[in-house]
Amino acid sequence: MNAADAGVGAQFVIRVEEPFTRERIAAYAHASGDMSQIHFDEEFARASGLDGIIAHGVFVLSVMVETVLAQFGPGAEAPVVDVRFGRAFPAGDHLLIQAEVTAAEEEPGRRAATVTLVGLAEGDRDGRPCVQGEVRVVIPA
């Protein structure tokens, strides 16, 4: 499906195939420059009140934004990304992305859509969002 052709109310759920392994989290830490110990030091993470190593909120957000933009086809941009971070995303889990187009506009030379986003850790039975917010998507016509 090309989400650019979907109207207001269109919903999609995407399960990201690659889990957020410790190796991927460590690679993201190096690539992003965010070397907080909760992302690679199990003992420190537990001492911080977590159940173990967690993924960076912006790592999860980046996967969500890039995955959703890919649904809108080549050239899609996200001029506004506005989210809150909730539950920590545990290492080893899979990401589920729930998205819904809540507004759509035609503008000269381009189309725009507002998409609400929810990011969940698949293993969280309570279904508490790790990331929640919205992204404005602009697609060249």
Added chain:
Amino acid sequence: MSSLREVIAELREEIGVESPPHVVEVDASAVDAFVDAVGTPPRHDGAGARMVPPTFATRLIAYHRPELYQRLGFVGLVHTGEKITSYRPLQVGDAVSWTWRIDDITERAARDGTALWFVTMRYAFTDPHASRAVMDVDRTFAIRDRA
């Protein structure tokens, strides 16, 4: 060693004070490393040019004020919100300038009664040649008192 409340009081003095500009380059190898680490396929525009993820902006402000985070302590510090507003997309090869300021600090009581501070800060990116806004990153942290 100063208490967390004293550190917060010092930070309140900085509210609205703009940092000096930092000039950074949107380096192709750094973008490649970031996209590889994110693990999603690279995206291209209609002309085939590589697109820079909007969240790459967070890479450009990494390592900023490490002493501040050291003083706040990482235990009890939680990243609670991020808003990235792009006035134009970042492009590989861009040289952009950013400044930083604290916009607000609010205090609330956590459920257990301990103090919880929300610190909102803005990183404002401009094109240093055209003096035009490129992007704003508004970031919020919550810090729980450990006293």
